[in-house]
Amino acid sequence: xxxxxxxxxxxxxxxxxxxxxxxxxxxxxxxxxxxxxxxxxxxxxxxxxxxxxxxxxxxxxxxxxxxxxxxxxxxxxxxxxxxxxxxxxxxxxxxxxxxxxxxxxxxxxxxxxxxxxxxxxxxxxxxxxxxxxxxxxxxxxxxxxxxxxxxxxxxxxxxxx
Amino acid sequence: xxxxxxxxxxxxxxxxxxxxxxxxxxxxxxxxxxxxxxxxxxxxxxxxxxxxxxxxxxxxxxxxxxxxxxxxxxxxxxxxxxxxxxxxxxxxxxxxxxxxxxxxxxxxxxxxxxxxxxxxxxxxxxxxxxxxxxxxxxxxxxxxxxxxxxxxxxxxxxxxxxxxxxxxxxxxxxxxxxxxxxxxxxxxxxxxxxxxxxxxxxxxxxxxxxxxxxxxxxxxxxxxxxxxxxxxxxxxxxxxxxxxxxxxxxxxxxxxxxxxxxxxxxxxxxxxxxxxxxxxxxxxxxxxx
Numbered sequence: 375x376x377x378x379x380x381x382x383x384x385x386x387x388x389x390x391x392x393x394x395x396x397x398x399x400x401x402x403x404x405x406x407x408x409x410x411x412x413x414x415x416x417x418x419x420x421x422x423x424x425x426x427x428x429x430x431x432x433x434x435x436x437x438x439x440x441x442x443x444x445x446x447x448x449x450x451x452x453x454x455x456x457x458x459x460x461x462x463x464x465x466x467x468x469x470x471x472x473x474x475x476x477x478x479x480x481x482x483x484x485x486x487x488x489x490x491x492x493x494x495x496x497x498x499x500x501x502x503x504x505x506x507x508x509x510x511x512x513x514x515x516x517x518x519x520x521x522x523x524x525x526x527x528x529x530x531x532x533x534x535x
Numbered sequence: 536x537x538x539x540x541x542x543x544x545x546x547x548x549x550x551x552x553x554x555x556x557x558x559x560x561x562x563x564x565x566x567x568x569x570x571x572x573x574x575x576x577x578x579x580x581x582x583x584x585x586x587x588x589x590x591x592x593x594x595x596x597x598x599x600x601x602x603x604x605x606x607x608x609x610x611x612x613x614x615x616x617x618x619x620x621x622x623x624x625x626x627x628x629x630x631x632x633x634x635x636x637x638x639x640x641x642x643x644x645x646x647x648x649x650x651x652x653x654x655x656x657x658x659x660x661x662x663x664x665x666x667x668x669x670x671x672x673x674x675x676x677x678x679x680x681x682x683x684x685x686x687x688x689x690x691x692x693x694x695x696x697x698x699x700x701x702x703x704x705x706x707x708x709x710x711x712x713x714x715x716x717x718x719x720x721x722x723x724x725x726x727x728x729x730x731x732x733x734x735x736x737x738x739x740x741x742x743x744x745x746x747x748x749x750x751x752x753x754x755x756x757x758x759x760x761x762x763x764x765x766x767x768x769x770x771x772x773x774x775x776x777x778x779x780x781x782x783x784x785x786x787x788x789x790x791x792x793x794x795x796x797x798x799x800x801x802x803x804x805x806x807x808x809x810x811x812x813x814x815x816x817x818x819x820x821x822x823x824x
Contacts, residue, residue: 378541395541395584396574418572422638431612431641437571438642439564441541442586485637506724507636 382443384409385453393440400424402440403450411451411480415509422508425481425488426450432488434507451480454487463487463525472521474512482508486522494530498523543586547672547701550585555674555697557583563699565593565608566642568635569651585699587646592702596620601707607646607669607700615640624705625820626714626733626813630661633718636725646700652686652757655728659686659758660750661716664733667705673698683750686757712737712746713820717813719805728753729797732785732809734817736768742822744768749781749814753796754789754806761788764810773818781814782807 377392384407391406400417403409403426412435415421419437426435427449435450454461463486466472473479482505489496489504496504501522502515510518527533544550554561559582564570573579587593593608596617603620611631614620621628634643634657648658649669662682669680674697682703685692694700714735720726731752739745749764763784771777791802 395539398571417575419568419635419639422636425638428641431610432637433641434638437566437568437638439541439567439571439584439586441543442564442567442588444543488637503724504637507638 378441380441380444382445383447385449395439395441397440399426399435399438399440399443403435409450409452413477413480415477422485423478423481425484425508427484427488432485451484454483461487462528466521466525470517470521470524472513472517478508478510482518486525490526490529494526496526539581540583541586542583543589545589547590550587550590550699551672551674551697553583553585554699561585563587563650565644565647566610568639568643569647587699603705605645605703607702608644611640611643623708624665624714626716626735626817627658627661627665627705630716630733631658633657645703649682649685650692650694650700652690652692654689654756654758655731655753656758657718657728657731657752660731660733660752661714662703663750663758663760664735664748665705665714666735666748667703669703670701671698672701683758683760688756709737711821711824713817713824715813715816715820717809719809727796730754730802730805730809732806732813734810734813736817736821738821742772744771749785749810751785751788751806754791754802759788761785763787768814773814778811781810785810
């Protein structure tokens with residue numbers, strides 16, 4: 375079978391690409407489109423390093439075929455900042471040192487963005503459950519949660535002491 | 536790698552023709568959270584993937600004749616977000632919600648969970664307890680199949696070549712009726728059931744159980760409908776004697792294996808305990824409706 379011609383929207387821009395059926399969305403992002411922010415940790419949907427937002431839903435791009443992107447709208451970590459301006463979630467991850475090796479960070483940024491889009495005022499417990507599919511082997515998660523809760527507060531217009 | 540074809544049909548007839556006409560293995564793709572893992576590992580080697588998500592009605596939840604119709608490919612996150620469904624069938628929604636992470640919830644579907652046919656599938660005992668019926672389309676037309684008749688063994692279903700699930704129908708639920716699903720795992724999230732148990736009950740105005748359905752997962756090659764468990768509850772107000780009968784019936788129904796998640800003895804004991812607890816939650820919810 376010839377390659378599929380896929381027309382989609384990535385980070386607000388119209389994008390076309392060719393892919394084989396078995397190529398995942400993550401393969402397409404990294405290898406075809408050179409959007410290497412999304413990481414391949416496990417390739418089985420367990421680690422969340424490849425998280426993207428597809429038509430409003432947080433998904434693992436390793437568990438989605440590239441061809442399924444046709445007609446959809448996808449946000450990757452590259453689409454989170456506004457130009458040169460970091461998104462509050464990104465800024466708070468830096469401020470709180472919520473990363474060490476950084477491999478899980480793109481997925482956590484995307485997952486946190488999806489959380490705060492849906493629930494601007496999560497409890498820490500809700501945030502922990504929401505992020506349960508994003509594995510981090512460095513931080514122990516406490517600094518990540520601090521960054522998430524602080525970003526949420528800032529985006530609600532509150533300042534946290 | 537041999538070439539793998541993909542189709543995303545927009546009519547049921549087209550989907551059935553594609554599935555029935557493929558010379559080799561054809562696999563249905565809904566959320567893909569099981570299928571893509573199996574493709575990558577080489578456990579399944581289809582020659583055709585038929586994506587169901589562009590078929591009309593396959594994604595979405597609607598109320599119909601007092602019951603609910605859930606499109607086969609509807610992702611878990613949409614069930615969790617549906618207040619009406621959650622109020623009437625909280626057991627089905629909580630079972631689906633237990634599956635995987637938020638990322639998995641963005642894609643995983645009831646039909647995928649059912650047709651992947653894992654004995655430990657969380658949503659299946661809950662659907663069985665709820666009396667869910669699958670609407671199946673195939674080369675010979677449509678048929679309605681109670682969910683418990685679809686899995687036939689680990690990874691195997693009663694669906695014939697060319698058949699696919701279109702939707703699930705949850706019957707209208709009277710007042711004072713509800714359901715619950717509990718899963719036992721050694722941690723709080725992101726694990727596969729050691730035992731799962733769904734219980735649905737209907738009570739009369741005096742609080743006496745008039746109808747019940749009990750289902751167990753991960754304790755046999757397929758999720759079980761435990762009729763003796765239901766009989767233990769009907770006629771009772773969930774007193775200690777009824778709970779003891781339910782516990783015994785649940786344990787008697789188990790035909791588990793010993794594996795890294797638990798031994799035969801452990802799973803059997805836990806099945807009785809979960810049945811008691813799930814029944815207590817279902818009773819409490821039913822009293823509130």
